[in-house]
Amino acid sequence: MRMFLGALLLLAAAAAPLEAQMTGAPMPGYRQQASMPASTMPRALQAIGFDQKLDEPLPMDAVFRDEDGRAVRLGDYFGTKPVVLSFVYYDCPMLCQQIINALASSLRTMTLSAGEEFEVVLVSFDPRETPALAKQKKAEYMQRYGRPGTEGGWHFLTGEPPAIRQLTSAAGFRYTWDEDTKQFAHPSGVIVVTPDGRPARYLFGIEYGPRDLRLSLVEASAGKIGTKADQLLLFCYHYDPMTGRYGLMVMRVLRIAGVATVFSIVGFIAIMIRRERRSARARGVPPTHFAPQPLQRS
Numbered sequence: 001m002r003m004f005l006g007a008l009l010l011l012a013a014a015a016a017p018l019e020a021q022m023t024g025a026p027m028p029g030y031r032q033q034a035s036m037p038a039s040t041m042p043r044a045l046q047a048i049g050f051d052q053k054l055d056e057p058l059p060m061d062a063v064f065r066d067e068d069g070r071a072v073r074l075g076d077y078f079g080t081k082p083v084v085l086s087f088v089y090y091d092c093p094m095l096c097q098q099i100i101n102a103l104a105s106s107l108r109t110m111t112l113s114a115g116e117e118f119e120v121v122l123v124s125f126d127p128r129e130t131p132a133l134a135k136q137k138k139a140e141y142m143q144r145y146g147r148p149g150t151e152g153g154w155h156f157l158t159g160e161p162p163a164i165r166q167l168t169s170a171a172g173f174r175y176t177w178d179e180d181t182k183q184f185a186h187p188s189g190v191i192v193v194t195p196d197g198r199p200a201r202y203l204f205g206i207e208y209g210p211r212d213l214r215l216s217l218v219e220a221s222a223g224k225i226g227t228k229a230d231q232l233l234l235f236c237y238h239y240d241p242m243t244g245r246y247g248l249m250v251m252r253v254l255r256i257a258g259v260a261t262v263f264s265i266v267g268f269i270a271i272m273i274r275r276e277r278r279s280a281r282a283r284g285v286p287p288t289h290f291a292p293q294p295l296q297r298s
Contacts, residue, residue, distance in 0.1 A: 050187050050202055051172030058170050058197045064123065064159040067135040074121075074167065075197065077155055082200070082220035083119045083193040084213070087173045089126035089184060090137045090156070098206045099188050100137075104144045106208045114145070115153025118217050122154075125168055125175060126184065127161045134158050171199060192216035 060075030077083055086103060088096035100122065107114060114120050124134065134156035142151055159167075168175070175186035189204040192213070201216040 047174060047176040048185050048187050049174045050189055050204065051174065052202050053170065053172040053199055054202075055198045055200070056170065058193065058199070059166050060197050062159075062163045062167050064157040064163055065131045065134075067131055067138050067156045069131040072155075072157070077119050077121050078193070078195055078197045080195055081118050082195055082217050083121055084217070085171070085191045085193050085199075086120075086122050086189075087125050087168060087171070087175075087186070088122055089124045090129055090133050091126065093183070095186070095188055095206070099190070100141055101144060102207050103190060104141050106210045106213050108145055108147065109210045110214055112214065112217060113147060113153070114150045116150075117221075118153070120154045121157065123157045123159065123164070123167060125164050125173070125186070127159065127164060129158050131158055192220045194220045194222075 058074065060073065060078060062074045063071055064074065066072050084103070084107075086099060088099055090096070103120070107120070112118060138151075138154060138156045142154065145154070171191060173187070175184055177183075178185045187204070188206050189202060190208060191199050192201040192203070194200050200220040203212055203216065
C-alpha cells in the first residue's frame with residue numbers, strides 16, 4: 001500500500017507542471033519572443049501563406065491535365081482513400097524540389113503505399129507548365145520513392161488559371177509572382193485531405209516526419225487504414241494546427257501510466273497471495289481466513 005500511494009504521489013507531482021504547460025500557464029523563466037511586424041517584411045512575403053481551411057470542401061469539379069495530357073477532374077482522385085495534396089511548380093529552382101523530395105523520402109519509410117492506402121496529388125500553380133514537364137518530373141520522383149508498381153498512386157497535374165485559382169483559394173494556399181526574382185513566392189507544406197475532399201491536416205515546412213504523415217493519413221481515413229498501434233498513438237498524440245505537427249499529450253500518457261501502474265500492483269499482490277497459499281498447502285498449514293471472530297463474553 002505504501003508503494004502504491006507513493007506511485008500516485010509521484011504521478012500527481014509530475015502532472016502539475018506539465019498541465020500548466022498544456023493549459024498555457026506561464027512557466028518560470030519563460031519569455032515570449034516578439035514576432036516580426038508585417039510592415040517590415042518584404043512585400044512578396046506579406047502576400048503568401050497557408051490559411052488553414054479545415055473541413056471545408058475542395059472543388060471536386062475543377063478540371064486539370066494529368067502527366068499524360070488527359071483532362072481529369074480533381075474528384076477523380078477522391079472517393080475511397082485519403083489524399084496527400086501539395087501545390088508546387090515543376091520548374092521551381094529550389095523550394096518545390098525540396099518539398100517533393102522530402103515528401104517522397106518520408107512516404108518511402110512508411111509501410112503504407114501510394115495507390116493502395118492513399119493517393120498523392122501534386123498540382124502546379126504555374127499555368128505555363130505543360131503535361132510533358134509534369135511527366136518528366138514524375139519519372140524523377142518515382143525513382144526517389146523507390147517502390148515499383150506504385151506509379152498509379154502519384155499524380156502530377158497542370159491546369160489553366162481559373163482552375164488553379166479555384167483550388168488554391170479553396171485550400172487556403174496564397175502565393176504571388178515576384179517580379180524582382182522572376183519566380184513565384186509561395187509557402188511550403190502539404191495538405192492531407194479526407195476521401196470526400198475536405199482538408200484534415202496541414203503539415204508545414206520542407207520536412208515531414210513519417211509519424212506525422214502516417215497519423216494524418218490514419219485520421220483523414222477515419223481509421224480505415226493503419227493499425228491498432230496507430231489508434232493508440234492517436235490517443236497519445238494531438239495535432240497542433242499552429243505548428244502543423246503532432247505533439248505528445250502528456251496528461252493522457254500519465255493517465256495510461258497510472259492505470260498500468262495500478263494493474264501492475266494489483267497483479268503483483270494477486271501473484272504473491274497465490275504463491276503464499278500454494279506454499280502453505282505444501283507445508284500442510286491450513287490457509288488463513290480473515291472472517292470476523294465472534295466476541296467473547298467475560
